[in-house]
Amino acid sequence: MRICLILFTIMILQLISGGILADTIQIEFTENDSYSVEVARINVGDTIKWLPKNEGHNVEFLAGPEMASLPKKSKIDEVYSVVFNVPGVYLYQCTPHGNTGMLGLIIVNNDFHNIEKVKKIQLSTVAKSVLARLIRIARSS
Numbered sequence: 086m087r088i089c090l091i092l093f094t095i096m097i098l099q100l101i102s103g104g105i106l107a108d109t110i111q112i113e114f115t116e117n118d119s120y121s122v123e124v125a126r127i128n129v130g131d132t133i134k135w136l137p138k139n140e141g142h143n144v145e146f147l148a149g150p151e152m153a154s155l156p157k158k159s160k161i162d163e164v165y166s167v168v169f170n171v172p173g174v175y176l177y178q179c180t181p182h183g184n185t186g187m188l189g190l191i192i193v194n195n196d197f198h199n200i201e202k203v204k205k206i207q208l209s210t211v212a213k214s215v216l217a218r219l220i221r222i223a224r225s226s
């Protein structure tokens with residue numbers, strides 16, 4: 086009887102953490118060739134939804150905790166949603182504007198285990214300095 090109660094409680098807790106309390110964060114493409122949220126801190130199970138409020142942008146993942154299975158690249162000007170189920174640091178860019186620093190960072194579960202790999206991604210000089218700034222923000226918040 087007690088075991089049943091414990092299992093039931095665990096099930097309920099999993100439901101709450103995995104579903105009901107999962108958040109959706111919205112990030113807009115801005116007219117300044119940037120993302121409205123440059124550093125997003127989320128939890129496993131949360132969704133990020135990118136909204137094309139300004140034309141000519143997309144989302145292309147450059148790094149994540151599982152390099153072999155990064156989310157697919159979105160089409161220019163499309164609404165795009167990704168659910169994040171693996172803790173770690175994700176780096177993405179806008180394909181046309183990555184070189185000029187249109188980058189975004191996502192930290193899932195405050196887990197920085199793959200940050201060194203993220204730092205090693207080939208980027209333009211401008212994008213490199215933007216990434217350094219985003220990492221500073223991520224570390225300090």
Ligand SMILES: [Cu+2]
Pocket residue numbers: 118119141142143179180181182183187
């Ligand atoms: Cu862009």
